[in-house]
Amino acid sequence: MIVATKSQIQPTLEDFLTLKETKPASEFINGKIYQKPMPQCQHSLIQGKLCETINKVAEANKTAYAFPELRCTFNDRSIVPDIAVVRWARIPLDEKGKITNRFLTYPDWAIEILSPEQNFTQVLAKLLHCSQQGTELSWLINPDDEAILAVFPEQKIELYQGNINLPVLNGIELILTPENIFNWLKF
Template identity: 60%
Template structure:
């Protein structure tokens, strides 16, 4: 992860900068570029978005977005997957989806990359929880576990055939093993 420290950089100034690939985040006055997603990260990301949206989109319950910038609480972050409950998805006056999401997600999912700092990713999930996010997942492909952040920053470790918690009213049953089985072709 590349970190750039710039004195007097504000969130507003950061948001005026051109987007980077991979995405950069603004955390505690610093610009931090995320590592480029690799195979495991990409596979889990697309499979999760697809699994969630197959259950939620037609019922207009929620929608999962890959790598969507969310700006709130003085930070601008780009989790690997965010899920917004349907009524909370920002819209334009015409009813279209907004380009800027200036609120916290209802569910934030991070997939740890080999070069990523575990502590920085967990810090983002805890920050989301503090700001109102209902559920956070930190998926650790190398160790094959998922750390779940609940409201009030309660944390629980899930592994093997543990059934993973999802947002209320979403009829999706996934185990930790289901997630990591997606990595096998």
């Protein structure tokens, strides 16, 4: 959903960053402000379980950390992937070793979970942009199709379904399949 109207002056990234945060989060892409849809049950469950699963492995050996809804501001955009996995060495710290509030670069691994009301092309375009800027891996999880698209460097895209091992960020020892992830939705 576009928050700004056509009659308004097109905001800059700096203007956008001064606005009050919205719930759900808004993103600044190509000079426009878009509000993400409100997560529903399937989205929330996958997001929570996936963060927990990644962090169980990656945080233990200080390889990376999976952040839910982390604002990533880079290359004149400010996006909020459903999950942003950041390599441990790239987590921004202040002079006291405490994590800072702003993340002013791309995530190493961006994960989006497609909601029914989201535009597939817009979400994929966001992940392709991340890939262009240095993101090593992205996933676009589609619960309706029980499929996951992976975006690799140079914008190579592969489709994963069923019991095929998914690619993960190098250094994270994790074996997951689409089947594992979509089975989380069954109670």
